[in-house]
Amino acid sequence: MIWSYTAWLNSHPSRWKTFVANRTSEILNVTDSSQWFHVSSANNPADCASRGLLPNLLVQNQIWFSGPSFLGNTEIVYSRPKDLICNLEQSIKTHVATIPVSIIDRFSSLTKLLRVVSYCRRFSPNFGGLWESGVKSTKFHLKRVIGESTLTYEELSTLLTQVEACLNSRPISIISSTDSSEPLPLTPGHFLIGEPLINVPDVNYEGTSVGCLTRWQFVQRMLQSFWRRWSNEYLSNLMNRYKWSVQVPEPNVDDIVLLKEDDLPPCRWSLGRVIQKHPGQDNITRVVTLRTKSSTLKRPTSKLCILPIAQD
Known part of the structure; x- marks a missing residue:
């Protein structure tokens, strides 16, 4: 052995x-x-x-x-073999697809059937295409964060659990709140555990050399890198502007918006309420004044994403 x-x-x-x-x-x-x-x-x-x-x-x-x-012997002479190849315990991955017999009967040749199935699998926005796109984005960033690093089962389990918390912390709407200065976002975490998902505050390790980190800090560095990549992509998709094709609705006063910030820790989102609009000479609003939890600030509408408000 x-x-x-x-x-x-x-x-x-x-x-x-x-x-x-x-x-x-x-x-x-x-x-x-x-x-x-x-x-x-x-x-x-x-x-x-x-x-x-x-x-x-x-x-x-x-x-x-x-x-x-x-x-x-005082000195052991050893030469390493060049053909260290072993196929024992090698992981074999298989992909199985189940196709109804009725589909097979509709085509006259196997080549045509394969072309049609390949086309459907490549361009099918139905059947869960929206959340499948989210899974694809998560796997894309996770692969690049982990790279060639070797993680133990406990380390990988910890990282995936924290990544799951990041994904399920995204605001999807607003819960009615008596305190208008602190809007409470509705997240997927509310449907899972009944409350928002939070992460333990930690130092940002992205700028620290890997050789100076402990294993826990190394895993947290991966998490922080994933959060930065994924959250930027997620917010960019929400704020997508199709220039010259259609006029994007302006935010109204008292609208709850999601701000794009670059230095937020994992599972932390910046929310604000529009308190004033600043229209230009063409009567189009490109800058608004927001009230956040800690301050009042101005932001361009291109950096904001309007969240739907639950109506009573």
Whole structure:
């Protein structure tokens, strides 16, 4: 098995099945693959127990009692094999699609059927296309944040849980509130746990070298990088302006808007209420005055996203 271990450690843990991937990931977190060497079966004492040995042969077996002879040498000469390849425990991914028989009967050839199915899978906004687009965006940024880094099961589980909190913290509407200065947003988290999802405040580690971070800080650095990428893309999509095609409705006084800010921590969104409009000479409002939780400020309408207000 030493050969298999060495081959497993010389490849990325994602290649292997879950059991082997978790353990190779733990080993590579504390050691380097170059520290592991192959011991041939003839010099491996573990083979005596794993393959079985008769008692009369075990008494005469020096490897079992004393180990391989090269361990007694002052200097061990070793050459690493070049063909460390092992297909044991390799993860095999398959994709299965179920097609109703009625669809197959509608086409005269398999080639035409494949073209039609491929076209539908490539351009189908129905059947959950909206949330599938959100999943695609999340996977896109998550892959680039993690990159070639090796995470343990606990680290990856923590990161995915925090990413889930970021996704479910986005405001989708406004809950009626008696305090008009602090609008309370309605988020997907309200439907999951009955209240907004929050994240533990932490230092921003994006500008810190990876070598100076602990494992927890390293995971938080990934989370902060994901939040910056995803939130900017999400707000940009909400604020999409189709120039010259249609006039975008202006925000009205008392409208609740979502502000685009660049330095907010994960799961934190900036909300404000429009208290004054500043129309130009063409009678079109491009700047408004907002009242936020802590201050009053002016912002261009191009940096705002109007949230729908729940009517009583």
